Amino acid sequence: MTPVAHHTQSELDDLKAKAPLLVLDGVTKTFPGVKALDDVSFEVRHGEVHALLGENGAGKSTLMKVLAGNHQAERGQVHLEGEAIRVANPLEAKKRGIVLIHQELSLVPEMTVAENIFLGSLPTTALGIVNWRTLFDRAGRILDQLGCRFAASDKVDRLSIANRQMVEIARALVFTPKVVVFDEPTASLTDAEKVVLFDIIERLKEQDVGIVYISHRMDEIFRLSDRITVLRDGQVSGTLKTAETTEDEVTRLMIGRSLEGRPAAAPGAIGEVALELKGLSCGDLFRDVSFSLRRGEVVGMYGLIGAGRTEIAETIFGLRTPDAGEIRVHGEVVQIASPPDAIRHGIALAPESRKEQGLVLGMSCRDNMSLAQLEGVSATGWLDRGAEQAIYDEYAERLALKSPSWRTPVVNLSGGNQQKVVLGKWLSTRPEILIVDEPTRGIDVGSKSEIHALIRRLAASGIAVLVISSEMPEVLGVSDRILALYHGRLAAEFDAASVTEDALVQAISGM
Amino acid sequence: MAKADAQAGRSSDRQRLISGENVRRILQTQGILIAFILFLVAFSLSSDRFASFDNVSTVFRQVSIIGTIALGVTIVVIGGNLDLSVGSLLSFTTVLVVDLHDKIGPTGAILVMFAAALAVGAVNGLLVGFARLNSLIVTLGMLSAIQGVTLIYTGGQNVDIVDQEGTWFTFFGRDFLLGIAVPTWIFLVLAVALHIVLTRTTFGRRVFAVGGNPTASAFSGVRRARVVFSTYLISAAATGCAALILGSRVMGSQNNVGQGYELLVLAGVILGGTSLLGGSGSIPKTVIGVLILGFIQNGLLLMGYPYYAQWLVTWVVIILAVWLDVASKRGRLFTTTS
Ligand SMILES: Nc1ncnc2c1ncn2[C@@H]1O[C@H](COP(=O)(O)OP(=O)(O)OP(=O)(O)O)[C@@H](O)[C@H]1O
Numbered sequence: 118m119t120p121v122a123h124h125t126q127s128e129l130d131d132l133k134a135k136a137p138l139l140v141l142d143g144v145t146k147t148f149p150g151v152k153a154l155d156d157v158s159f160e161v162r163h164g165e166v167h168a169l170l171g172e173n174g175a176g177k178s179t180l181m182k183v184l185a186g187n188h189q190a191e192r193g194q195v196h197l198e199g200e201a202i203r204v205a206n207p208l209e210a211k212k213r214g215i216v217l218i219h220q221e222l223s224l225v226p227e228m229t230v231a232e233n234i235f236l237g238s239l240p241t242t243a244l245g246i247v248n249w250r251t252l253f254d255r256a257g258r259i260l261d262q263l264g265c266r267f268a269a270s271d272k273v274d275r276l277s278i279a280n281r282q283m284v285e286i287a288r289a290l291v292f293t294p295k296v297v298v299f300d301e302p303t304a305s306l307t308d309a310e311k312v313v314l315f316d317i318i319e320r321l322k323e324q325d326v327g328i329v330y331i332s333h334r335m336d337e338i339f340r341l342s343d344r345i346t347v348l349r350d351g352q353v354s355g356t357l358k359t360a361e362t363t364e365d366e367v368t369r370l371m372i373g374r375s376l377e378g379r380p381a382a383a384p385g386a387i388g389e390v391a392l393e394l395k396g397l398s399c400g401d402l403f404r405d406v407s408f409s410l411r412r413g414e415v416v417g418m419y420g421l422i423g424a425g426r427t428e429i430a431e432t433i434f435g436l437r438t439p440d441a442g443e444i445r446v447h448g449e450v451v452q453i454a455s456p457p458d459a460i461r462h463g464i465a466l467a468p469e470s471r472k473e474q475g476l477v478l479g480m481s482c483r484d485n486m487s488l489a490q491l492e493g494v495s496a497t498g499w500l501d502r503g504a505e506q507a508i509y510d511e512y513a514e515r516l517a518l519k520s521p522s523w524r525t526p527v528v529n530l531s532g533g534n535q536q537k538v539v540l541g542k543w544l545s546t547r548p549e550i551l552i553v554d555e556p557t558r559g560i561d562v563g564s565k566s567e568i569h570a571l572i573r574r575l576a577a578s579g580i581a582v583l584v585i586s587s588e589m590p591e592v593l594g595v596s597d598r599i600l601a602l603y604h605g606r607l608a609a610e611f612d613a614a615s616v617t618e619d620a621l622v623q624a625i626s627g628m
Numbered sequence: 629m630a631k632a633d634a635q636a637g638r639s640s641d642r643q644r645l646i647s648g649e650n651v652r653r654i655l656q657t658q659g660i661l662i663a664f665i666l667f668l669v670a671f672s673l674s675s676d677r678f679a680s681f682d683n684v685s686t687v688f689r690q691v692s693i694i695g696t697i698a699l700g701v702t703i704v705v706i707g708g709n710l711d712l713s714v715g716s717l718l719s720f721t722t723v724l725v726v727d728l729h730d731k732i733g734p735t736g737a738i739l740v741m742f743a744a745a746l747a748v749g750a751v752n753g754l755l756v757g758f759a760r761l762n763s764l765i766v767t768l769g770m771l772s773a774i775q776g777v778t779l780i781y782t783g784g785q786n787v788d789i790v791d792q793e794g795t796w797f798t799f800f801g802r803d804f805l806l807g808i809a810v811p812t813w814i815f816l817v818l819a820v821a822l823h824i825v826l827t828r829t830t831f832g833r834r835v836f837a838v839g840g841n842p843t844a845s846a847f848s849g850v851r852r853a854r855v856v857f858s859t860y861l862i863s864a865a866a867t868g869c870a871a872l873i874l875g876s877r878v879m880g881s882q883n884n885v886g887q888g889y890e891l892l893v894l895a896g897v898i899l900g901g902t903s904l905l906g907g908s909g910s911i912p913k914t915v916i917g918v919l920i921l922g923f924i925q926n927g928l929l930l931m932g933y934p935y936y937a938q939w940l941v942t943w944v945v946i947i948l949a950v951w952l953d954v955a956s957k958r959g960r961l962f963t964t965t966s
């Protein structure tokens with residue numbers, strides 16, 4: 118096809134600017150007990166990155182799922198390039214060039230990367246048999262384009278979460294996309310991988326693709342986007358030009374107030390050693406790790422994904438067996454063979470992956486929250502529903518959990534609210550030693566600062582807290598001390614008040 | 629703001645009891661129950677004998693054996709596993725209790741029979757729970773292993789209780805209490821007991837958790853292996869109760885009486901709506917599922933169809949019930965992506 122000949126380039130540009138690529142008009146969607154979207158209108162122009170922001174449960178993912186055919190709206194219209202369309206399912210959306218990269222990964226772990234990329238549209242020979250050569254060639258080209266360092270023939274279950282994310286993105290590029298929606302794509306990416314992602318977004322932009330970018334990270338949003346739309350309780354509370362606004366203004370649109378600064382540490386409250394690791398090693402995951410954690414103290418553990426942070430936490434919690442070294446709790450050497458042992462010693466671990474490790478998705482919010490302390494809520498083996506309800510009520514309130522009711526299955530909560538249930542489950546065990554692994558992954562800025570403040574308050578009340586995080590501002594903001602990990606070894610230890618960002622970056626990259 | 633919303637959500641829970649939304653939710657969650665009621669109404673309209681007390685209590689008595697086993701299997705299934713060994717375990721335990729009755733007396737026979745059942749359950753539980761083997765394979769293997777053991781035990785002969793008049797062992801299969809057959813009592817009392825276990829105890833909660841997400845359960849300090857082990861003990865004990873009913877009703881036993889029961893039992897469990905994927909389901913659902921099976925069989929016989937018609941009809945009903953359930957959840961009959 119030749120380009121339309123009787124328009125000059127500038128006229129074309131004008132036309133494009135006038136007719137937006139994608140328009141959502143008056144979209145309304147209700148779930149049992151919640152009006153997730155209430156008359157939402159939203160547009161994306163050619164070559165624009167349009168950021169979508171809002172608190173956990175504001176309706177961002179739902180809006181995009183309506184667009185991509187995962188949900189059907191009760192009311193509202195979708196126009197693509199000026200034409201009203203009805204999208205009944207995700208495949209139809211893809212064929213029209215609308216691709217959604219989900220917040221929760223949706224790959225088939227047992228299959229190869231290439232099969233996952235072309236799932237539903239595998240290239241076949243004349244006989245209808247899968248053409249493996251073409252499949253791997255084409256998948257390989259897409260992976261190269263993304264700068265991925267794994268092969269098209271690798272099995273997905275061997276890949277790190279970050280690389281799985283890349284596969285998810287690769288999948289989007291199979292259909293020549295017109296609109297690509299990224300739903301919290303960087304939640305589990307390393308900094309290097311983020312750079313690659315941002316490059317891809319730039320390239321898509323140059324090809325005039327419209328991009329919707331959902332994230333809770335203000336720095337990314339201000340770096341990438343041209344416009345920002347803020348959703349609040351299922352309604353649009355404003356659309357702003359990124360160049361003409363500030364983080365503060367966006368935050369206020371989002372949560373109705375400004376954020377306070379760094380939560381104040383409670384000085385002088387630090388007490389005796391609660392947890393001590395001496396020369397702990399586990400295979401080639403980590404070697405000779407020694408550190409201590411005091412009551413009233415928040416220690417940040419910072420390092421790249423794969424540096425062994427999660428594995429150390431899992432070993433302390435009895436999910437892995439160390440080959441060497443010892444763990445002391447309140448000065449005494451303890452054998453922790455399983456999570457129940459750890460829990461008995463007053464240790465809690467809020468794990469990294471909420472879907473796989475944190476939650477029983479089909480269970481209600483309340484039952485998930487009490488799962489780690491069934492003995493606690495009932496000494497006799499009979500469930501004490503009143504005690505369970507009290508836990509739920511207290512922590513739903515403290516964490517500003519947004520759920521239609523206590524009996525809503527967690528699978529129906531927004532991503533950030535699921536994370537809050539995981540936190541509530543462990544905070545409510547009233548541990549003496551609390552380990553949180555990426556505690557604010559997917560959590561909105563307002564709740565994030567509330568959770569940081571909560572962690573500080575917990576420490577002030579005498580709990581020892583270990584915060585594992587890949588987010589520098591988080592470790593810097595919440596910790597008293599910071600442990601830097603590099604390749605399974607403790608590279609350095611810093612005082613959070615005096616460390617520089619540069620020093621941290623050097624320590625975790627082995628310099 | 630968000631806090632206020634959360635609270636509003638909580639209290640509105642109690643306020644709107646009869647809204648369109650709640651009606652829809654009831655339709656969605658109780659689809660099987662509603663289908664069951666419609667089904668009963670249809671049958672009662674087409675035959676006046678169907679809804680009589682005598683007929684209904686006959687049906688309850690007939691389903692009591694399958695039902696009792698299905699109660700235990702429901703718990704295994706909610707825990708995320710299968711138990712296909714129950715059919716041949718029923719044969720074995722029935723043969724055992726009947727054979728030992730004349731040798732060591734009814735009390736001893738019952739005790740030995742339950743001990744044997746629990747031993748089988750323990751082996752299943754060890755292999756599936758602690759050794760983490762696939763439950764389908766373990767219990768399928770157990771099915772044929774017990775068949776072998778039963779044949780070795782009887783030497784291929786059928787067993788009988790000689791003095792059928794002078795023993796209280798007839799109680800479990802033939803007697804009535806307050807006008808209701810003892811087998812029905814056993815079925816219903818066990819149902820109530822296991823329902824309480826599942827919904828009111830920490831063990832029950834753990835069964836749901838382990839079936840719903842074994843990894844997250846482990847991360848929460850739930851000892852998966854122990855929970856799974858216990859579910860198999862319960863299943864085996866329930867099968868023992870069924871053997872008591874069966875042995876006492878027939879006062880004798882062929883060495884393959886339980887053949888094929890595992891599938892009927894599973895049909896009842898699925899029909900009730902307990903998911904084979906684990907993590908969801910309930911005892912009342914299974915009771916309804918089993919009753920549907922029983923009433924179909926009974927209704928068809930009353931209407932003069934040959935007994936084998938029930939097999940075909942049962943299959944159709946299972947497919948319809950499961951389909952209805954899935955369709956009501958996704959809001960349409962077929963998926964749109966196929
Ligand atoms: N499948 C579902 N069933 C019932 N309710 C749902 C479902 N999906 C979402 N919701 C509800 O709709 C609301 C909006 O959820 P959504 O996932 O769109 O939020 P979000 O803005 O993406 O939040 P987050 O930042 O936490 O990802 C929430 O209250 C959520 O509980």
Ligand SMILES: [Mg+2]
Nearest residue numbers: 178220531532
């Ligand atoms: Mg979301």
